[in-house]
Amino acid sequence: MNEGTGADIVGAAGIAGARITIVVSALGAGGTEHVVSLVASHWARLGCAVTVITLEAPASKPYYELDPRVSIRRLDLPAQKAAKLRAGWLVVQRLHRLRSAVKNSRPDFVLSFLTRTNVLTLLATTGLPFPVIVSERNNPAVQPFGPLWKWLQLRLYPRAFSLVTMTKGALDYFPPQVRRHGRVIANAINLPAGWENRRGNNVLTAVGRLTAQKGFDILLTAFARIAPAHPDWKLVIWGEGEARQALEAQRDALGLKDRVEMPGVTARPGLWVETADVFVLSSRYEGWGIALLEAMASGVPVVSFACEWGPTDMIADGEDGLLVQNGDANALADALSRVLGDPTLAARLAANSKANVRRYDAEHILSQWDAVxxxxxEHAGARKPTTKPRGLPASGENVTSWLFMTSWIF
Incomplete structure (x- = not known):
């Protein structure tokens, strides 16, 4: 890491001893959970009292390592599918437990991640005397949410002390009263410690939850087109999710059962970098694309859809990776075929990417979180009571009854 600047040192020193509460739905495998582990552990090392509150069951285990000084409080109300009335009641329970847990943690400020959790946190902390920072980790324009969640997001976000997004494009989605308190902080590079280079076996790698967002169905179509021309290459898709059955059926129907592996989640975070010879990101949309950044930082040539948002921030097309038209399976196939068939091109892209993404080193990114x-x-001591948004209850204790009455919208 590079040496910190004077401003970085002042920011770190200024938050030492603070009481910080972070709210996130879970601590499993994912980009948001990765960021939470980095930021929480960093602040704990600075001497802050950090509490992470999740909705998970008590026996849940974090996928990413957390500093042992970080306290984890699990509310035992994990996200689950339920009938509308039941879903509304679960939200009410989450609000009550979350409000109590936050109050008991006695924070100087609260940091919340992901839209639904942000909404719950802002509702649960209504009337409480500390700033709340919310962070969006995806493309807010296209994420699938119910009408009530969307309405609440736009109503409640102006109450937040600050909104943190990973790209300017995501921040620009929000209205001016939210943007003026917004900050853009990219994800940081955090490669697994002690990883070993076991490459050279012609492995095309993709990483992400097995969901429609990640576009692995498009990737399978593209790979099927070029597989005959590159018989020594195989595709490995790391991740788990609800689309597994459909993707396996598509793979088999394309005759790729012996050419495409779907081994699930790596035993330890980021270990896929050891075996990846080329990385591909086929997402329909992204908040950032942490796996793409990790691939570039570890010296893997990358091919990516130019989806919103993230890849176009990281990649200079033709210099340190290849960008193709979003959603175009034929264009993706052509770009992949170029890299798989041209070792010189692959080596040039890999070398450039490793050098160019140093701007996302962990020390630099964490200093931006320190500044927030x-x-x-600094604001907490002088914070005045927040004026309630129109249409929302003034009292935190009345929030749950109001939400329960509208739970049918969920």
């Missing part, structure tokens, strides 16, 4: 934290701490 310091700003919230």
């Amino acid at each position: 934290a310091l700003s919230a701490l």
Whole structure:
């Protein structure tokens, strides 16, 4: 890592000893959970009292390592599918437990991640005397949410002390009253410690949850087109999710059962970088694309859809990776075929990407989180009671009854 600047040192020193509460739905495998582990552990090392509150069951285990000084409080109300009335009641329970847990943690400020959790956190902390920072980790324009969640997001976000997004494009989605308190902080590079280079076996790698967002169905179509021309290559898709059965059926129907592996989640975070010879991101949309960044940082040539948002921030097309028209399976196939068939091109892209993404080193990115934290701490003492948004209850204790009455919208 590079040496910190004077401003970085001041920011870190300024938050030492603070009490910080972070709210996230879960601590499993995913980009958001990765960021939470980095930021929480960093602040704990600075001497902050950090509490992470999740909705998970008590026996849940974090996928990413957390500093042992970070306290984890699990509310035992994990996200689950339920009938509308039951779903509304679960939201009410989450609000009550979340409000109690936040109050008991006695924070100087609260940091919440992901839209639904952000909404719950802002509702649960209504009337409480500390700043709340919310962070969006995906493309807010296209994420599938019910009408009530969307309405609440737009109503409640102006109450937040700050909104943190990973790209300017995501921040620009929000109205001016939210943007003026917004900050853009990219994801940081955090490769697995002690990883070994076991490459050279012609492995095309993709990583992500097995969901429609990640576009693995498009990737399978593209790979089927070029597989005969590159018989020594195989595709490995790391991840787990609800689309597994459909993707396996598509793979088999395309005659790729012996050419495409779907081994699930890696035993330890990021271990896929050891065996990846080329990386591909086929997402329909992204908040950032942490696996893409990790591939570039570890010296793997990358091919990516130019989806919103993230890949176009990281990749200079033709210099340190290849960008193709979003959603175009034929264009993706052509770009992949170029890299798989041209070792010189692959080596050039890999070398450039490894050098160019140093701007996302962990120390630099964490210093930006320190600046947000310091700003919230400086504001906390002088914070005045928040004026309630129109149509929402003024009292935090009345929030749950109001939400329960509208639970049919869920």
